[in-house]
Amino acid sequence: EAGVAQSPRYKIIEKRQSVAFWCNPISGHATLYWYQQILGQGPKLLIQFQNNGVVDDSQLPKDRFSAERLKGVDSTLKIQPAKLEDSAVYLCASSLRGVVSDFGPGTRLTVT
Amino acid sequence: DQQVKQNSPSLSVQEGRISILNCDYTNSMFDYFLWYKKYPAEGPTFLISISSIKDKNEDGRFTVFLNKSAKHLSLHIVPSQPGDSAVYFCAASATGANSKLTFGKGITLSVRP
Numbered sequence: 001e002a003g004v005a006q007s008p009r010y011k012i013i014e015k016r017q018s019v020a021f022w023c024n025p026i027s028g029h030a031t032l033y034w035y036q037q038i039l040g041q042g043p044k045l046l047i048q049f050q051n052n053g054v055v056d057d058s059q060l061p062k063d064r065f066s067a068e069r070l071k072g073v074d075s076t077l078k079i080q081p082a083k084l085e086d087s088a089v090y091l092c093a094s095s096l097r098g099v100v101s102d103f104g105p106g107t108r109l110t111v112t
Numbered sequence: 113d114q115q116v117k118q119n120s121p122s123l124s125v126q127e128g129r130i131s132i133l134n135c136d137y138t139n140s141m142f143d144y145f146l147w148y149k150k151y152p153a154e155g156p157t158f159l160i161s162i163s164s165i166k167d168k169n170e171d172g173r174f175t176v177f178l179n180k181s182a183k184h185l186s187l188h189i190v191p192s193q194p195g196d197s198a199v200y201f202c203a204a205s206a207t208g209a210n211s212k213l214t215f216g217k218g219i220t221l222s223v224r225p
Contacts, residue, residue: 004155031211040217041217042116042201042203042215042216042217042218043156043201043213043215044215045212045213048211048212056212091155091156093155095211098211099144099146099161099203099205099211099213100158100211100213101158102158103148103155103156103157104155105153105154105155106154106155
């Protein structure tokens, strides 16, 4: 079974630029999550999708972050414009039911 | 407000000995707890979990203990192996919270050969 796929793996941008991350969850997993992990911290949930509907986006900075999950499969997370404090690893995860069991390798974003 | 705390940032143990990783939580609504292991440049992988109706769950070399009254859980690895060297995250969720996980900061375990 293929795992959660993410791209790109690394991205360096300047502040005020925009960036997008892509995630392909495990086939059949209805729930998809985006987490932000800042260096030295644990992952923090940004947004949770159930199929293509948003279940929880309470910690998503909606003035600059957006996410979508078209057709209930792949998802994209966008930051526009980026700030220095957005430097982090962005993890996508999916689950069939219950809590998260499968994380992708993450995208390491550096904002300069 | 950190609801899941892993107060020790690192732990070093000798191969073959026991590793004990601790985790404390403050939210009494948490009723399901998980441990994840993370290698550099990889995403976290699920290791073991425990429901609040239990006080112990064992899977091979890994055992998780839960003390609800103290709001404390621990992960025991016996015997420790060099391949266990990684960052370990404690996470918790509450029933009815859409499986939302709250993670601790993680602890770096180093197992010396």
